[in-house]
Amino acid sequence: MSHSLRMAAAAAALVCSSFAGAGTLTIESWRVDDKGLWEDVLLPAFYKAHPGITVKFAPTAPPEYNSALNARLTAGTAGDLVTCRPFDVSLDLYKKGHLDKLNGNPALKNFPESAQVAWQTDDGRDTYCVPMASVIHGFFYNKKVFAELGLNPPVTEADFFNVLDKVKAAGKVAPIAMGTADQWETHQIVYTGIGPNYWKGEEGRKALIAGKKKFTDPEFVKTWDVMGKWANYLPKGYQAQTYGDSQNLFGSGRAAIYPAGSWDISYFEGNSKVEFGAFKPPVAKAGDPCYISDHTDIAMGVNSKSKNKSDAQVFLNWLASKEFADLYTNKVTGFFSLSNHAIDVKNPVAKEMIGWRNQCKSTIRLNAQIMSRGTPSMENEFWNVNSQVMNGKMAPKDAAAQIQNGFAKWYAPAK
Incomplete structure (x- = not known):
């Protein structure tokens, strides 16, 4: 070479x-x-x-x-x-x-x-x-509506319903922008969003998997009980209202509060001129530790x-x-x-939402791990019973019994 x-x-x-x-x-x-x-x-x-x-x-x-x-x-x-x-x-x-x-x-x-x-x-x-x-779950609120009515973001369950009562009494906008037509929001945003403050986040979730707790226990039934009370504050015809309808209602300034996933921030930033803030799921009573769904x-x-x-x-x-x-x-x-x-x-x-990690304990959606593997599908069951509770068609204790019975059919620790 x-x-x-x-x-x-x-x-x-x-x-x-x-x-x-x-x-x-x-x-x-x-x-x-x-x-x-x-x-x-x-x-x-x-x-x-x-x-x-x-x-x-x-x-x-x-x-x-x-x-x-x-x-x-x-x-x-x-x-x-x-x-x-x-x-x-x-x-x-x-x-x-x-x-x-x-x-x-x-x-x-x-x-x-x-x-x-x-x-x-x-x-x-x-x-x-x-x-x-x-993604983190919580609530968005219309700052203009809150300012006009002299309202502060609620901290406790009692605060939350007091705010809703005042918005409803004013009669200008819907207290809560939410419907039950699509069903999934009633579970993935509402039940698993507000519930951790009642079942103590990971403590309650892991206890269900271990068979040490049942859905018929008070802390889980209480969550359905609170959801059932929302019906008095939802828009007229909410049973036929879709997720997109709810976004439009809040985004157009016609509702005070929107149960939210953090992914909704981008939607409202790009499709609405409403100035909004966020507050975390209210605790049961003053002084209770807080929990967030940080899924x-x-x-x-x-x-x-x-x-x-x-x-x-x-x-x-x-x-x-x-x-x-x-x-x-x-x-x-x-x-x-x-x-x-x-x-x-x-x-x-x-x-504001990511800051909740420093104030509260994080948990994930309740049935995301292990609990949705069997038949009947717990995820599908939750969509059904949660929407029925919010529609006033099912009592909280009956919702709890249906979820627990379905879980026990295939999961030995839940029997």
Whole structure:
């Protein structure tokens, strides 16, 4: 080989070696609405520190995500990184060997144990996804209406109904912007939002799983009792009112209070001129400790068949960084990083809601872990009985009995 050829070969080898750890990663996700966010904000930030790695965000529409992802994982054509839904859906992927075990992974060091539960085996021994964000439940209130009526955000259950009574007496707007037509809000926002203050959050949730508590116990029945009282303050024809109708009612200034998930912040910021604030679920009585539903929502795992796991780990480390926590929390308003990093939240309503973590104990939606695996489906049962209670068609004690009886049919500790 001539001297010039040897020099060219050496130069080529040097160039190749400089990219030895680089490659392309593909992210599987159901968040089709986040495509612009990833491509315009998040990934450019990642590239600044890791210019040799290319990342493709390839989402699938939410209804098809689970089945399509399963098919690709089975065929060996799925992306390197898998966006993980909480609990059973991702646990099933792990049990099938589709997700890597992440025990001891350095990316997990920045997350408290409570944030990891949604992506762990039932016994807590194995973790398979790095937590990203949660949503928080509470209430939004129309600041103008409250100011005109001389009202303050309620702290206790008695305060809450006192506010509702005054709004109703004034007769200008609906006290609560909510309907029961879609049913899911009665459970995922209301029952699991206000209930933790009665069943003491994780204490009550774990006691149900252990069989030490039943849904017929007073603290669970009490939650249905409070919900039943809401009927007096809901808009006329609320039984036919959808989630979208409720958003429009509050967003147009025709309601004082809106039972909310933090994801609703973005909707009202973009579709309403109403100035609104947030207050946390009222406690039963003055002096009681408070609890919030801080529900684990999204995480990221590694496809066990990925051919680029070194770069996948680099990406997981970045997901666990303060930079990502700040970006995600401030750009995806209403979705809060689950990491231990201190975050300077820009949106005032989001800042109020994330601040509740420092005032109250966090829990997750009551039946998210283990309790919705059997038949009848507890999730579907909750939608049904909760809407019936709010419609005045079912007594709280009967709602409790139906949920408990259904749970006991398939779950031995609940018998």
